[in-house]
Amino acid sequence: MTKKNKIKIKANGKYLLVNRGFTVKKLLTTLKIPSKKVAIELNEEIIDKSKIHKTLLKNKDKIEIVHFIGGG
Amino acid sequence: MLNNDPFIIDKTKYRSRLIVGTGKYKSFSECAKAVKISGAEIVTVAVRRVNITDKSKPLLMDYLNPKKIKYLPNTAGCFTSSEALRTLRLAREIGGWKLVKLEVLGDKKTLFPDMIETIKSTKVLVKEGFKVMVYCSDDPLIAKKLEDVGASAIMPLASPIGSGLGIINKVNIKIIKNKIKIPLIIDAGIGDAVDAAEAMQLGCDGVLINTAIAKAKKPLIMAEAMKLAVMSGRKSYLSGRIKKNTFGSASSPKSGII
Numbered sequence: 093m094t095k096k097n098k099i100k101i102k103a104n105g106k107y108l109l110v111n112r113g114f115t116v117k118k119l120l121t122t123l124k125i126p127s128k129k130v131a132i133e134l135n136e137e138i139i140d141k142s143k144i145h146k147t148l149l150k151n152k153d154k155i156e157i158v159h160f161i162g163g164g
Numbered sequence: 165m166l167n168n169d170p171f172i173i174d175k176t177k178y179r180s181r182l183i184v185g186t187g188k189y190k191s192f193s194e195c196a197k198a199v200k201i202s203g204a205e206i207v208t209v210a211v212r213r214v215n216i217t218d219k220s221k222p223l224l225m226d227y228l229n230p231k232k233i234k235y236l237p238n239t240a241g242c243f244t245s246s247e248a249l250r251t252l253r254l255a256r257e258i259g260g261w262k263l264v265k266l267e268v269l270g271d272k273k274t275l276f277p278d279m280i281e282t283i284k285s286t287k288v289l290v291k292e293g294f295k296v297m298v299y300c301s302d303d304p305l306i307a308k309k310l311e312d313v314g315a316s317a318i319m320p321l322a323s324p325i326g327s328g329l330g331i332i333n334k335v336n337i338k339i340i341k342n343k344i345k346i347p348l349i350i351d352a353g354i355g356d357a358v359d360a361a362e363a364m365q366l367g368c369d370g371v372l373i374n375t376a377i378a379k380a381k382k383p384l385i386m387a388e389a390m391k392l393a394v395m396s397g398r399k400s401y402l403s404g405r406i407k408k409n410t411f412g413s414a415s416s417p418k419s420g421i422i
Binding site: 104106125128129133138156157158161162163164 | 185192208212213214217238257259
């Protein structure tokens, strides 16, 4: 199903189709997620937020984006 | 509180000995108000996935400014050491938090901590430079072990999380206080202001409360009650209470009775 210029990634458990050449930073911007308020794991490894603008997403990448919510 | 009685965790001084949780409130707005009224300077927060489909959802950080109030990321809901470590490493990445609350649960029904996994995780986190406040059972030997492996605070449960049963094992809490040097903070099980004051009267250095405030019928009033109870219990503890006697001792002098 993957088109030539699209890749399929799994973000927070949901499949998304994004353009080939998309960076992690671009994904956050598209999802309107402020990078300062989150942490990101790419294929189970934490990625440095200062490097997300040059981290390219690949087909079948698994990304987790987490933030703080209320808790005890 | 008392000017000469600072509450110190990992070399940082706090005025308030009450730490509050931010879960279970009706809204972030109510939570923020309760935190303010409670006077707490540290709040616990959980790490969860961002909702990527509903972008309009408000963020906790929009209501509680992490620059003004200390966020204490927790590992609530983690049942293994690896889940807890993953959670706290992510929490640190969000904003450089080193002070964290470790909680590794062992049983879904009682929410009792798995102390074997907890001790294992504490060791790893300390090695990685985290300052770890540890949710634990009320066993004095376990508490001492946690101190020995480098925990920054010991946080035994008063009773099961969210139960509101108060302090079940007062003797153990007193023994723990006697055995350890790092801060002892009662975490979980507090039901009302009496329980909070009692924890302080037993000699605890602080109390962590979430459900008792968030789920009270009037959370904002309970937030104030808890603030006063913690202050009151602390002063009472420091003042040196009277000895308990089996028989009466008249308060008025016997001489000069007409």
